[in-house]
Every structure is written in structure tokens, then in C-alpha cells.
Amino acid sequence: MILDAKIPAGPLAEKWDKHKFEMKLVNPANRRKYKIIVVGTGLAGGAAAASLAEQGYNVEAFTYNDSSRRAHSIAAQGGINAAKNYPNDGDSIYRLFYDTIKGGDFRAREANVYRLAQVSNNIIDQCVAQGVPFAREYGGLLDNRSFGGAQVSRTFYARGQTGQQLLLGAYSALCRQVGLGTVKMHTRKELEDIVIINDQCRGIITRDLVSGKIESHSADVVILATGGYGNVFYLSTNALACNVTATYKAYKKGAGFANPCFTQIHPTCIPVAGDHQSKLTLMSESLRNDGRIWVPKSRDDKRPPNQIPEEERDYYLERKYPSFGNLSPRDISSRAAKEACDDGRGVAASGYGVYLDFADAIKRLGKDKIEERYGNLFEMYERITNDDPYTTPMMIYPASHYTMGGIWVDYNLMSTIKGLYVGGEANFSDHGANRLGASALMQGLSDGYFVLPSTIPHYLASNGPFEKVDTSHPEFKKAEGEVQDKMNKIMSIKGTKTPSQLHKELGNVMWEYCGMARNEAGLKKALELIPQIREEFWKNVNVPGESNDLNVALERASRTADFLEFAEVMVYDALERDESCGSHFRTEHQYPDGEAMRNDEEYAHVAVWEHNGVGKKPIRHKEELNYENVKFAVRSYK
Amino acid sequence: MKLTLMIWRQECCKKDGKMEKYFLDNVEEEMSFLEMLDVLNERLILEGKDPIAFDHDCREGICGACSLVINGVPHGHHKGTTTCQLHMRKFKDGDTIYVEPFRNKAFPVIKDLVVDRTAYDRIMNSGGFVSINTGNPKDANSLPISKINADLAMDAAACIGCGACASSCPNGSAMLFVAAKVSQFALLPQGQPERTKRALAMVRTMDEEGFGNCTNMYECEAACPKNISVRFIARLNREYIRARLSEEKKI
Amino acid sequence: MSYLKSSILSKWVMAVTGIVLVGFLIGHTVGNMQLFIGSDTFNTYAAFLQGLGELLWVVRITLIVCVLLHIFTSIKLKLDNYAARPIKYQYKSYLKAKLTSRNMIWTGIMILAFVVYHLLHFTVGTAHPDYYNHYESVVNEKSAVAIDTQGEQIPPTFKTITQDGKTYVIQEEVKSAKTRHNTYKMVVTSFRNPIISICYIIGVILLAFHLTHAIQSAFQTLGLNHPRYFGYITAGSNLLSILIAVCLISIPVSILTGIVGGAI
The missing domain is CATH 1.10.1060.10 (Alpha-helical ferredoxin)
Incomplete structure (x- = not known):
């Protein structure tokens, strides 16, 4: 596997502009002759499909949802970063770049991150022009807030639903193209495989979720914008249907999978309420500005929180990290909560929860002020838990939230398969080992609006015109057959376990051994357990009904089958990355005070995995990360 | 709590369906409405029956995928709440709950509770x-x-x-x-x-x-x-x- | 009729024709309240309306066009709405839609039936000719002569006039008279029949139900909804509906109880 990042030469700040000029173009009259398939219609996919169609390409977009507006980008609450420096508090493109590199614990590519910071400003302009109703000040200008411990206010937001508003912006641009007939929209179709002909990605195989029909679609370029794989943990803040199938199938067909072990655990989610739990709900990180996090000092303290006296409470974040306290970064806060609960001092019925207490803030600021700041979040919390956070502390626990790892892509966002591009959370490119708050929306839109629409024409101009391929090509037939076989096989087992049960078993293993803290023994244990669950799946899963029907159990089973194979890659990556960095915390590698200890000598690289057969250890490749502009530094939040 | 569910079942792409009755024990108050249906579906799958199809995705009240008309009101009677954020504590032990798809000519039913929007x-x-x-x-x-x-x-x-x-x-x-x-x-x-x-x-x-x-x-x-x-x-x-x-x- | 293709234009037609009809209704109610002043005033008012000639027909045609458009459009809308949900809910409950707002078409149809009867009763006169056919004669033209009393004593019941030191007695003479419809008597005798009164009261109550939704709804359709004023509009809509109903119902009630009508 050749990993050529194709980073343009020249000074960091000039790379992207220079590259844009040097890239080849396609004559407007020829553009409609090229067909581009976009899988996924979230921020990255929706924006890319709309932008490429605007340029004149023939685009087909696919989503498994009933509408492109439902992609999970919609759920982002907090905001989107941009280096506009409107508040005049010292922000700059370079500072956003630096913060992102540092936040990612020096495991991201400099050139990509710098481009992201550069483009961030265009994103805000673009979204405002589309009519996205960002929050404004009385003077009519855009409002900013600070986020995730950043020292500048650079986050643009639209109430508590920035993700929905940005997605609706991209969706409206896409609607316009659909209305003009330049984009053909395929809804309720799930990608099941990609097709490679003559070493180029030339199409996809989908399953129509209503009719069950396996269909082929050919194209000159395929873009995957299919999101992350957080649902490998079964419980996560991802939407229920989010899955790894598309990226995993690309990996199986030869695309390198980069840093799969980099999965972000968000510290403030509502704890698991019972065995029935289907997903976890995120509470905005902003709550930590005024809430104090604590657990009882004693293990057997089962008193209601209000009856536990002050001196018997352990405000562990304030104790361990006096200067950042309750505002410590996500990975650190999450691990501290896990430690407290593993120590038997957790609260909530399950013992996996910590208090987030607003009593002091209410005393200091008054209930009205707190209501003004967090009213809608408190309401949402009460709806879910039936507890009133004004009178009793909230309970929170970390949950899987975002995956920094993904398909390896070069500077142009092309994977190791020619003609297969990957954008948004599905690629690995910009966040290193840990993502900063309010950066996910930024990256999705940067890829979708600005990067892919610039780099894909270059690919088309350099490689096209392509040999005509239609869906009767034997490769398509072969892939269709494989997908049909998979469905038939799942349908034929008729065992005694539901797909969800098996998915949950996998999730428990992953959370236990490859979750917030990992160690060699645990990871090796996971490598034993995962194949067992996979084996059980193929012997004992039960999917009633027909495969040529809307079959919710079959959808679940098919996705679970891929998670069961992918999980192993993730564990191998966690095992081989024998250091702690960002979200990846190996208990063997920590400073005496419990901080993550990076090993820049040996691991300042991207680990890229090449498929080597199911159940076999994949091959690990490296892309060395060269830092020309920033210097390695230890993250400290004391 | 124990519940009686009257749920609209309609085969894929057929024009007609009917209400079917299901009994569910051990419904916990903390469950969301969709999790309650998940529990029912898990049981149906184990019995080898076709699980109830319903639209859902984010389960945090923002994607707009979940639908269902619960006791005659879309998303149920609780104000400002999507079905996925409606919790079972809003119901009482022994309740009978009617669950139907959104019914509009412009939203044809695809299967059970899934409609085309x-x-x-x-x-x-x-x-x-x-x-x-x-x-x-x-x-x-x-x-x-x-x-x-x-x-x-x-x-x-x-x-x-x-x-x-x-x-x-x-x-x-x-x-x-x-x-x-x-x-x-x-x-x-x-x-x-x-x-x-x-x-x-x-x-x-x-x-x-x-x-x-x-x-x-x-x-x-x-x-x-x-x-x-x-x-x-x-x-x-x-x-x-x-x-x-x-x-x-x-x- | 191409406006029917657009749901919002149809709604505008409903609102505008509705407003015209409500305007008529207000005038009609205020006019009818003259019944409480007395027979002569009421009959004069009735005669005045009858005497408008071509103008009366302008008003009548306007009203008929509005009624027809209102009915025609509402039936079209109802059929659309019916088609928009081919399979009904097995179990439906309502949070905000009221009995009145959901049943506009039915109250509308019943009001239409009532209005037809009402017109046959009071305007055309064919529904109850016995009650309708009351006439009275009114003086049309008088002449008067002044006769010198020549100093005779005149009883105080005579009209006199004094001029240049002489007293004249005024003698009036009816030169011509004409009969006019005794609308007052028609109303009073009609409403003394309790069945007619009850029908009328029911009709008016249905009308009030229709109006409570209709008036504020017209504002909404015309786009006049503002958070600061819409509360008043809704309250005003209810108040106006009730006021119209109370005024109209007071007529049969006061006739049945003998407050109005007296010795007729």
C-alpha cells in the first residue's frame, strides 16, 4: 500500500492556494459527462453533492434515511468554529490551526489542518449567504461564544441546534439542485459495497431498504461521506442507524483505514437507565461552565445527593486539576469519571454516573440566570430522567461520541483506491487523536463545500475521460451476488438471538476493553472475544421476514455483521499504538499523576491498516507526520 | 408496568392494514416510547415474527425521523416532544395505547408505521x-x-x-x-x-x-x-x- | 374559478366573503333592534329598506354572490380535505382544534338551511303566510284648513292657531292613505309560536358557533396575526359572536315573555 499524502510543497499558508491554482480544470461543457456518486447526505456529502452539481457535474446522492435532511450532522448542538476574529480577541487562522493540532495531541497532518482553518471563514460566509439563522447581536452582527476551553470566542451558533441549521443550509442547496435536475436523489438506499474496475472505483452496490432490491450504480468518481463508527460501542450518541458498513467495505476492497482506535468519549451524557437503553443523549459541554462535578467520598454512600454534606463529597476534577477544574478537556474529564465509578463511588442506579451540580451556581447567580443559560438543556434532561436539575444534581456519564479515525485520504481527500474520495467524519484527516468541540461541523463543511469540489475536477481532468462502464459489467454482477449472498445467509440462520443482542454483546466488549482506557491484556482479551461473538452471529442470529421487504431486523443484522469484523481492526490499532495520546489512553503509558504519555519518537505517525482477510490480522502501514511549523509539547491542564 | 398496545400493521406496499393487539409486561418508566417498541420488537424477532417497522434515527428529538400517532396525537399528547423523547412514565400501568402511522394521502404508508414523507x-x-x-x-x-x-x-x-x-x-x-x-x-x-x-x-x-x-x-x-x-x-x-x-x- | 386551484386563494375568498356576510349580519342585527322601539319605527325601517329599489338589489346581489362563493368554495375545500386523508385515524384526539372549528361545514350547512327558511318566512312570506300577511294603513298626504272661530270658545282638544288677534281652529283632513306591510306584527305573531321561536334560537346559536371560529379565522387567513393583538382579535371574535346571538335571541324571548308586542 502506497501512502502518498500528496501535500503540496511551499510554505504552510500558501499550500492550498497554490494547489488550487495548479490543479487541472474540466471544461464546463464536458462536466455533465462525468458522473459522481455521493454516499451520505450529511454536512460533507450534502455540501459536496450540491457544490459539484452547481459546477455542472452529473451527481447522484444516496442516503439510507427517508430524506437527506435527517443525517446525523443534524444533532450537533454547540456550534461551529471559524477564525473570523470578530470579537477581536486575538484569534487568527494560525491560532485555530495550532489549537486544532494541539487539541489532536499532535497526531494530525499539518497541511490539512491549516487548510481547514483557512477555509473555516469561507464556511461562515457561505452559510450566512444561504440563510442560516446564526445567533446575532443587537447590532445585527454575528454573535460568538467560547467553547471547550478555548481562549478565544470563535464559535458561531444557532441556538442549541447549530448542526440542524447548517445541515438545512446544505440540504437546501441540495434541494435546489434536485429541483434543477442536476442531482438525482436516492433515499432509503444503503450502500452495501463499492465496485472497483481496473484499479479505479467505478460504482457502488446498494440495497433498497423498502424493496430489498440489490442495485448497481456506476460512476466516474465515488465520494463516501458516511460518518463515523461510534456505534461499534452499541451505546453512543450517534443515531441508531449510523454504521461502519460503507467505510468498512471500502477498506475490504483495499482502502487503508487510518487510526481506527481514535474514538472520542464525551464526558457529559445522560447515564444509562437500564437494559433497554438504545442510545445515549448528549448534554452540551457548556453545562460544565457552571456545574460542579462530584461523587461521594465513601463507596457505600447511598444517600440522596442533597443529604450528603459538603465535606463528604469529592469534587474530583477540581481536586486533580485545580486550574482547569470542571472545564478540563473531554478526554481527561471522561477518564476521571470512569476512575471514580470503577472505584465504586459512582452514582445512578447502575453505579455509572457522577453528579453535575448546579446548586452553587444557582446560589451565586440565581435560578433565573441559570434558566436563561441552560433552560432548554434542563428541560431536555428532565424530560428524559424526570429529575429537576434545579433542585437535585444532574447525573452524567461519558459516552462514545465521535470517531477521529476513518478511511485514510491524501491531501485531496482521495483514499488509496483511485477515484474513491472520503469526506467528513468518515475520513481521518483533520482531528488527530482528539477533536476539539465545534470542529466537526467545520470539517464536514470544509470537505463538502470547498475541498472536494476543488480536488475532484483535478482528478477527472487528469484521468478522464474514462472508459465507459455500465452496471452490466461482471464486477458489478459479482458484487451484487456477494451482497445478495450475505443477505441470504443472514436470513437463513434463524437462530435464537436478535441482531441487537449480538450488537450489544460486541458493544460491551468494546466499551470494556477498547473504551476510555485500554491496556494490553484487555485488548488481547477483546481479540479473543470478538471472533467468538462473530462466530455466534453467523450461527445464531435470527432475522424473521423476507429479504425483499422493508426488514428492520435485516438492516440491523447486516450492519452488525460489519461492526463485528471492523471491531477487530480497531482493537489491533489500539493494541499496536503502544502509547497514550488524546482519546487513546493506554494505562501502561501515563505520567504518575495519571496524564497521557505520548511517545513521539515511535508513534508520531498515522497507522493505516490494510485488509488481509476476515479474522486475520490486517497489515499496518505508517504515514509519518512531519511537523515543520509546530513543535511537540505536552498537554497540561493543571 | 403492563400495557396493551393497539398497533397498526400493514404489509409492505399493500393498501390496507389493521390494528393488532399486543400485551407488554415489564415496561419500565425510564424507557422512551421507542425503546418500549424495541422491547416488543426483540420479542417478536425471537418468536420469529416480523418486527414492527417504524421510522427513527437520532433519538434525541432533532432528526425528525420518528413519527407515530400515539393515542390520536402525532408524537403523543406531551407538548413540544418528539416520540423518541416521550417517556413511558407519561403512561399508567394498565393503559391501552393506540399507535398508528401518520395518515395523509401525501404520506403513503410504506409498511406498518413507516410512511413516505x-x-x-x-x-x-x-x-x-x-x-x-x-x-x-x-x-x-x-x-x-x-x-x-x-x-x-x-x-x-x-x-x-x-x-x-x-x-x-x-x-x-x-x-x-x-x-x-x-x-x-x-x-x-x-x-x-x-x-x-x-x-x-x-x-x-x-x-x-x-x-x-x-x-x-x-x-x-x-x-x-x-x-x-x-x-x-x-x-x-x-x-x-x-x-x-x-x-x-x-x- | 381558477382561484380554486390555490388553497390559499380559496381561503382568501372564504375570508373576504365571510367578512361581507358578517358586515351584513351586524347591520341586520342593529336594524332589528329597532323592534324594541316600537311598531311604527320598525315598520318604517322595514318600509325604508323595501323602498330602496335598485339599491336594494345591489345589496341583495352582492350578498347572494358572497353566499354562493362562500358555499361553493367551502364545499370544494371540504372535498379536498376529505381526500387528503383517505384512511381515517382509528383513534383520534384533538389538542387545540375545537368542536366549532372542526364542524364549520356542518354548522354552515345548517345555517344555510335556516337562512333559506328564514327568507321564506320573513322576506318572501311563503313559509307562514298567516303570520306574514299583516298590513296597516299609513297616512300618506293630509290637508288642513284654518277656520275663524269668530270668538267662540273652542274645547281644548282642538288645535288652534292665533294670528292678528284672531283665533283659528285647524281642521285636518286625510286626502290619501296607503297600506304598508306590518312587519312588526309579522314578527310578533310569528315568534308567539314557540316552535318558530325555538327554530330561530337554534339557528342563531349555530350561527354563533360558526362565527366564533369564523371571525378570528378570517383575520388569520388575511395574515393579520400579531402576538400583541391576536388575543384581542380572538376575544373580540367571541364577543361579537355572542353579542349578535344575544341581540337576535332577545327578540323571540322578549316576544314570548310578552315584553314586546303587547296588545297585538
Whole structure:
């Protein structure tokens, strides 16, 4: 596997502009002759499909949802970063770049991150022009807030639903193209495989979720914008249907999978309420500005929180990290909560929860002020838990939230398969080992609006015109057959376990051994357990009904089958990355005070995995990360 | 708690279905409504029966995928709540709960409780956008917008496109959805160049899709999980007449 | 009729014709309240309306056009709405839609039936000819002569006039008279029939139900909904509906109880 990042030469700040000029173009009259398939219609996919169609390409977009507006980008609450420096508090493109590199614990590519910071400003302009109703000040200008411990206010937001508003912006641009007939929209179709002909990605195989029909679609370029794989943990803040199938199938067909072990655990989610739990709900990180996090000092303290006296409470974040306290970064806060609960001092019925207490803030600021700041979040919390956070502390626990790892892509966002591009959370490119708050929306839109629409024409101009391929090509037939076989096989087992049960078993293993803290023994244990669950799946899963029907159990089973194979890659990556960095915390590698200890000598690289057969250890490749502009530094939040 | 569920079952692509009765023990108060259905589905799968199909995705009240008419009201009786955020503690032990799909001609049932809501997308395709290409628009702050209007536009933009408005409306009218979209852009300077065209095109598509007519019963506002006000319908009425009176050539 | 293709234009037609009809209704109610002043005033008012000639027909035609458009459009809308939900909910409950707002078409149809009867009763006169056919004669033209009393004593019951020191007695003479419809008597005798009164009261109550939704709904349709004023509009809509109903119902009630009508 050749990993050529194709980073343009020249000074960091000039790379992207220079590259844009040097890239080849396609004559407007020829553009409609090229067909581009976009899988996924979230921020990255929706924006890319709309932008490429605007340029004149023939685009087909696919989503498994009933509408492109439902992609999970919609759920982002907090905001989107941009280096506009409107508040005049010292922000700059370079500072956003630096913060992102540092936040990612020096495991991201400099050139990509710098481009992201550069483009961030265009994103805000673009979204405002589309009519996205960002929050404004009385003077009519855009409002900013600070986020995730950043020292500048650079986050643009639209109430508590920035993700929905940005997605609706991209969706409206896409609607316009659909209305003009330049984009053909395929809804309720799930990608099941990609097709490679003559070493180029030339199409996809989908399953129509209503009719069950396996269909082929050919194209000159395929873009995957299919999101992350957080649902490998079964419980996560991802939407229920989010899955790894598309990226995993690309990996199986030869695309390198980069840093799969980099999965972000968000510290403030509502704890698991019972065995029935289907997903976890995120509470905005902003709550930590005024809430104090604590657990009882004693293990057997089962008193209601209000009856536990002050001196018997352990405000562990304030104790361990006096200067950042309750505002410590996500990975650190999450691990501290896990430690407290593993120590038997957790609260909530399950013992996996910590208090987030607003009593002091209410005393200091008054209930009205707190209501003004967090009213809608408190309401949402009460709806879910039936507890009133004004009178009793909230309970929170970390949950899987975002995956920094993904398909390896070069500077142009092309994977190791020619003609297969990957954008948004599905690629690995910009966040290193840990993502900063309010950066996910930024990256999705940067890829979708600005990067892919610039780099894909270059690919088309350099490689096209392509040999005509239609869906009767034997490769398509072969892939269709494989997908049909998979469905038939799942349908034929008729065992005694539901797909969800098996998915949950996998999730428990992953959370236990490859979750917030990992160690060699645990990871090796996971490598034993995962194949067992996979084996059980193929012997004992039960999917009633027909495969040529809307079959919710079959959808679940098919996705679970891929998670069961992918999980192993993730564990191998966690095992081989024998250091702690960002979200990846190996208990063997920590400073005496419990901080993550990076090993820049040996691991300042991207680990890229090449498929080597199911159940076999994949091959690990490296892309060395060269830092020309920033210097390695230890993250400290004391 | 124990519940009796009356759930609409309809085979894929068939025209007719019927209510079927299910008994469920051990429903916990902490479950969301969809998790309660998950429990039922798990049981059905183990019994080798076809699980109940229903739309859902984010399960945090924002994607708009979940639907269901629960005891005669889309998303259930609890104000400002989507089905996925409705919890079982709102019901009592021994309750009988009726669960039906959204019923509109424009939202044909695909299977069981799953309906096809692409009619809303087609309305959007006809004009729910600002026609600007991706590229180099001017600086975001070069266009000041009054906070009042921006906030009002945001109130309208909160719509999650779930279809509860049309499904709760005794007439099956989609006016609240269209009103929210038209109003959002009508309130913002970015939306002005296409203001006339948008109002005409979106209303026309709405009518063509086979939705009913608004007779101001305001049921949509009460059922809307995002509490979108019927004031936007009044605004749409104004926008539309304004557009009809000022259109210079047939759009 | 191409406006019917647009749901919002149809709604505008409903609102505008509705407003015209409500305007008529207000005038009609205020006019009818003259019944409480007395027979002569009421009959004069009735005769005045009858005497408008072509103008009366302008008003009548306007009203008929509005009624027809209102009915025609509402039926079209109702059929659309019916078609918009081919399979009904097995179990439906309402949060905000009221009995009145959901049943506009039915109250409308019943009001239409009532109005037809009402017109046959009071305007055309064919429904109850016995009650309708009351006439009274009214003086049309008088002449008067002044006769010198020549100093005779005149009883005070005579009209006199004094001029240049002489007293004249005025003698009036009816030169011509004409009969006019005794609308007052028609109303009073009609409403003394309790069945007619009850029908009328039911009709008016249905009308009030229709109006409570209709009036504020017209404002909403015309786009006049503002958070600061819409509360008043709704309250005003209810108040006006009730006021119209109370005024109209007071007529049969006061006739049945003998407050109005007296010795007729």
C-alpha cells in the first residue's frame, strides 16, 4: 500500500492556494459527462453533492434515511468554529490551526489542518449567504461564544441546534439542485459495497431498504461521506442507524483505514437507565461552565445527593486539576469519571454516573440566570430522567461520541483506491487523536463545500475521460451476488438471538476493553472475544421476514455483521499504538499523576491498516507526520 | 408496568392494514416510547415474527425521523416532544395505547408505521432555498440583520420536517411546514430576491402533493414538537397574496 | 374559478366573503333592534329598506354572490380535505382544534338551511303566510284648513292657531292613505309560536358557533396575526359572536315573555 499524502510543497499558508491554482480544470461543457456518486447526505456529502452539481457535474446522492435532511450532522448542538476574529480577541487562522493540532495531541497532518482553518471563514460566509439563522447581536452582527476551553470566542451558533441549521443550509442547496435536475436523489438506499474496475472505483452496490432490491450504480468518481463508527460501542450518541458498513467495505476492497482506535468519549451524557437503553443523549459541554462535578467520598454512600454534606463529597476534577477544574478537556474529564465509578463511588442506579451540580451556581447567580443559560438543556434532561436539575444534581456519564479515525485520504481527500474520495467524519484527516468541540461541523463543511469540489475536477481532468462502464459489467454482477449472498445467509440462520443482542454483546466488549482506557491484556482479551461473538452471529442470529421487504431486523443484522469484523481492526490499532495520546489512553503509558504519555519518537505517525482477510490480522502501514511549523509539547491542564 | 398496545400493521406496499393487539409486561418508566417498541420488537424477532417497522434515527428529538400517532396525537399528547423523547412514565400501568402511522394521502404508508414523507422534500425542491452557488460570498458580517428578525427566522427554522403538522391537522394540511420555510427566508435579507417566486412555487407544490387546506384550527401548532407558531401561517398567507398580486409573469 | 386551484386563494375568498356576510349580519342585527322601539319605527325601517329599489338589489346581489362563493368554495375545500386523508385515524384526539372549528361545514350547512327558511318566512312570506300577511294603513298626504272661530270658545282638544288677534281652529283632513306591510306584527305573531321561536334560537346559536371560529379565522387567513393583538382579535371574535346571538335571541324571548308586542 502506497501512502502518498500528496501535500503540496511551499510554505504552510500558501499550500492550498497554490494547489488550487495548479490543479487541472474540466471544461464546463464536458462536466455533465462525468458522473459522481455521493454516499451520505450529511454536512460533507450534502455540501459536496450540491457544490459539484452547481459546477455542472452529473451527481447522484444516496442516503439510507427517508430524506437527506435527517443525517446525523443534524444533532450537533454547540456550534461551529471559524477564525473570523470578530470579537477581536486575538484569534487568527494560525491560532485555530495550532489549537486544532494541539487539541489532536499532535497526531494530525499539518497541511490539512491549516487548510481547514483557512477555509473555516469561507464556511461562515457561505452559510450566512444561504440563510442560516446564526445567533446575532443587537447590532445585527454575528454573535460568538467560547467553547471547550478555548481562549478565544470563535464559535458561531444557532441556538442549541447549530448542526440542524447548517445541515438545512446544505440540504437546501441540495434541494435546489434536485429541483434543477442536476442531482438525482436516492433515499432509503444503503450502500452495501463499492465496485472497483481496473484499479479505479467505478460504482457502488446498494440495497433498497423498502424493496430489498440489490442495485448497481456506476460512476466516474465515488465520494463516501458516511460518518463515523461510534456505534461499534452499541451505546453512543450517534443515531441508531449510523454504521461502519460503507467505510468498512471500502477498506475490504483495499482502502487503508487510518487510526481506527481514535474514538472520542464525551464526558457529559445522560447515564444509562437500564437494559433497554438504545442510545445515549448528549448534554452540551457548556453545562460544565457552571456545574460542579462530584461523587461521594465513601463507596457505600447511598444517600440522596442533597443529604450528603459538603465535606463528604469529592469534587474530583477540581481536586486533580485545580486550574482547569470542571472545564478540563473531554478526554481527561471522561477518564476521571470512569476512575471514580470503577472505584465504586459512582452514582445512578447502575453505579455509572457522577453528579453535575448546579446548586452553587444557582446560589451565586440565581435560578433565573441559570434558566436563561441552560433552560432548554434542563428541560431536555428532565424530560428524559424526570429529575429537576434545579433542585437535585444532574447525573452524567461519558459516552462514545465521535470517531477521529476513518478511511485514510491524501491531501485531496482521495483514499488509496483511485477515484474513491472520503469526506467528513468518515475520513481521518483533520482531528488527530482528539477533536476539539465545534470542529466537526467545520470539517464536514470544509470537505463538502470547498475541498472536494476543488480536488475532484483535478482528478477527472487528469484521468478522464474514462472508459465507459455500465452496471452490466461482471464486477458489478459479482458484487451484487456477494451482497445478495450475505443477505441470504443472514436470513437463513434463524437462530435464537436478535441482531441487537449480538450488537450489544460486541458493544460491551468494546466499551470494556477498547473504551476510555485500554491496556494490553484487555485488548488481547477483546481479540479473543470478538471472533467468538462473530462466530455466534453467523450461527445464531435470527432475522424473521423476507429479504425483499422493508426488514428492520435485516438492516440491523447486516450492519452488525460489519461492526463485528471492523471491531477487530480497531482493537489491533489500539493494541499496536503502544502509547497514550488524546482519546487513546493506554494505562501502561501515563505520567504518575495519571496524564497521557505520548511517545513521539515511535508513534508520531498515522497507522493505516490494510485488509488481509476476515479474522486475520490486517497489515499496518505508517504515514509519518512531519511537523515543520509546530513543535511537540505536552498537554497540561493543571 | 403492563400495557396493551393497539398497533397498526400493514404489509409492505399493500393498501390496507389493521390494528393488532399486543400485551407488554415489564415496561419500565425510564424507557422512551421507542425503546418500549424495541422491547416488543426483540420479542417478536425471537418468536420469529416480523418486527414492527417504524421510522427513527437520532433519538434525541432533532432528526425528525420518528413519527407515530400515539393515542390520536402525532408524537403523543406531551407538548413540544418528539416520540423518541416521550417517556413511558407519561403512561399508567394498565393503559391501552393506540399507535398508528401518520395518515395523509401525501404520506403513503410504506409498511406498518413507516410512511413516505418525500412530499416535504419535493416542496423544498421547488423553492425552499436561496439560489447561491458555493464559492466566495461576501463577508458574513457585511450583511447586518436585526436580531429580532434573525431570532424570528430561527423560530421558524426550528422545524424538523417530521410531518406532525400535516398529520395532526384534521384537514391534512401542510401549511405549518411550508409557512415555517417560507417565513424563514422571507424574514432574512438573503431570501428577498426569490421571495415572490418561492412563496408561489412552494404553495403550488404543496397543493399538488395532495395536502388538505388550512382552516385555522391550530391543531398543528399544538402537535408540533418544536412549538412552531401558527403566526407563520398568517405570514405565509400575506406572503402568498403579496406574491400573487405582484408577480409580473406567470411562475 | 381558477382561484380554486390555490388553497390559499380559496381561503382568501372564504375570508373576504365571510367578512361581507358578517358586515351584513351586524347591520341586520342593529336594524332589528329597532323592534324594541316600537311598531311604527320598525315598520318604517322595514318600509325604508323595501323602498330602496335598485339599491336594494345591489345589496341583495352582492350578498347572494358572497353566499354562493362562500358555499361553493367551502364545499370544494371540504372535498379536498376529505381526500387528503383517505384512511381515517382509528383513534383520534384533538389538542387545540375545537368542536366549532372542526364542524364549520356542518354548522354552515345548517345555517344555510335556516337562512333559506328564514327568507321564506320573513322576506318572501311563503313559509307562514298567516303570520306574514299583516298590513296597516299609513297616512300618506293630509290637508288642513284654518277656520275663524269668530270668538267662540273652542274645547281644548282642538288645535288652534292665533294670528292678528284672531283665533283659528285647524281642521285636518286625510286626502290619501296607503297600506304598508306590518312587519312588526309579522314578527310578533310569528315568534308567539314557540316552535318558530325555538327554530330561530337554534339557528342563531349555530350561527354563533360558526362565527366564533369564523371571525378570528378570517383575520388569520388575511395574515393579520400579531402576538400583541391576536388575543384581542380572538376575544373580540367571541364577543361579537355572542353579542349578535344575544341581540337576535332577545327578540323571540322578549316576544314570548310578552315584553314586546303587547296588545297585538
